[in-house]
Amino acid sequence: MQATAKDTAELRLGSLEELEKLRGELRAAEDPNHTRIIVCHGTGCIANGSAGVTEALKAALAAAGEDIAVMPGIKTTGCHGFCSRGPLVIIKPKNIFYQQVKPGDAEEIVQKTIKAGEMVESLLYEHPQTGEKIETTEDIPFYAGQQRVVLANIGQIDPTKIDDALRAGAYAGAAKALTNMEPKQVIEAVINSGLRGRGGAGFPTGIKWNLAAKHEGGQKYVLCNADEGDPGAFMDRSVMEGDPHAVVEGMIIGGYAIGADTGYVYVRAEYPLAIKHLEKALRDARAYGLLGENILGSGFNFDIRINRGAGAFVCGEETALMRSVEGKVGEPVPRPPYPSDKGLFGKPSVLNNVETWANVSRILDKGADWFAGLGTEKSKGTKVFALVGKVNNVGLVEVPMGIKLREIVMEIGGGVPGSDHFKAVQTGGPSGGCLPWQDADLPVDFDSLIAAGSMMGSGGMIVMDDRDCMVDVAKYFLGFLEEESCGKCFPCRLGVPRLRETLNRFSKGQGTVEDIDDLYSLAEAIKAGSLCALGGTAPNAVLSTLRYFRDEYETHILEHRCPAGVCKDLITYSIDPEVCTGCRACARACPQNAITGEKKKPHTIDESLCIRCGMCFESCKFGAVQVQ
């Protein structure tokens, strides 16, 4: 029996040597050539039913029993990223990749692959262009184009088992920092790596640490911003769910570097699985003495607490987040003083985002030079993106900084369904902007995105096609920010609703071209006058869509037409009499009783009664309902 954190609280690791000895034992106890079945238990796959697949596989293995020479282990892991193909099952050591697996497939997987070493053809991924069946993970275009640094262990390790994380190299960076480096050297390493904050603004991480470290002695704090509020973004959730130890390790390193003995993780309450896995990681790390007093005999004391967010987007802003940790209303406060001087409870504090902390672990483990060799001159390393929207391969991807937008969307993402181009890619969440197809060759790094009128943000990447209306998208983000504005400063509280009202008029085919000029001046005022980045970046959605899609705005205003067929007041629903079978499904669904017609004869919609709810469109199985 190997020792585990659960049953041996006395197994406190007193030194670097003891940690490495345990790691060696754990690695020796596992034969890498042994067959293992990995089932993705990320939120996406679970929602698609992967827990049922795991149970079915267990049952099928048990039933096969003595027929199998060496019983394979089943491991459940965090998100593999290829969410649109879930539930995913991978068979090690060959990395056979099975997708869209149903509980009913378990028997065949066990009989064919586990027992006989054959492929289950129907579960293999099919190359969308060539139609060729692909057997292993590495050969699938979605994975082949990626470079996994932060996500390296996710999908490989069982996130609820610290031993599995240790086997994969966890805590090596922290151990090195605590036992072989002075805090100053740790900060130097982070500065030399060129790491910039992954939460949005891209501020150099090491320089931020230095500002807090120069306050000698006294209480200090490190914090992890896991309040991933941007809609369409789930990078941080996947890291916490799939490799929580990477975050814990990064924070230990940060605490040591700046001289903090306490860390706080502020997690969105909408992420229950991430919270569960983090809590487990903290308990296990404590049991091994990787958190607590005198970590690895270094004399450094450090522990971490979890705060659950209570549902306020503005709490992603650092000063608001700190107020929330203090138990208060999450309103931003003016800076300076910066949190590195006066942060949480008025003490010097460093706040970094989840992905940043996970990068810190890797940098200390593999070295600053290694990290500085990845990415571009000014944007080092990799970036994790949540690739969503109108793209074939929806999921989580990690790519080197500087990669072209086209490569991410068209190659890794497998392109746009039913089209050879995207209309726009939205990056940076509500603070960011939309990049058009003309920018497909734009290198994706901090500075290029800002120059193009968007921003990196935390990593949401939303692909839009010709059926998406840019006025509607801008209106959507403004509506979001209007609701999430804390209301403390008036440029944001009053300015954002005025922007949204103007766009509302446009989406009804009202307004004038002069209104567009007014939008620009109002946007400038909001940017200049807002207290925090929520208001300061709020106009970006309008400005970037105007920059690239002004003609679409003008079509709404001048021609009273929504080319994408989205804006409710500018579209009409009709029924194609050639296609309609008279099944009455639409008539039953219509809440207005606006659809009439005899059974088995083409129906018609009374436009004066129609409220454009789309119920007929959704209920028609024959595609007879059209939107114009």
Place this chain on the structure above:
Amino acid sequence: MAQTAIDIDIDEIIERYPGKPEYLIFLLQDIQAAFNYISSEALTLVCDHTGVPESQAYAVATFYNSFSLEPKGENLIHVCLGTACHLKGSGLIAENLMRRLGLDGPGTTEDLKYTVETVNCLGACALAPVAVVNGQYQPKVTSPKLMKTVQKLGDE
């Protein structure tokens, strides 16, 4: 859910945390989770325990989206309005559901049977549009499908 909550001892929840202002949000979260809402009596107890003035606790309870000062319905339906879901029509899905249940916006039906809430993003974008009905994910949901699911709950 709401019925069993009455048996939960509020004092037990209060005693989970030290009597310091920084535990205000923790306490409100636990009470919200246990009772589905925060009653004014509960808010007073929390204030007595943490030493936070009631006006401030009220500000906190009304600032954050996850707190409700009114009881929620028996069935809780979340419709995701994240960007990916929005592009795939979740706004209309939410509107249509609320119209069917006689709600003007997110909220609870008069008979306390349903609460409809919209959420900014559940991070399950591959399944867009997504709704969550009593904790169960409804991937690639449509208005007719969601209404059918909700209708079934009402018939039970």
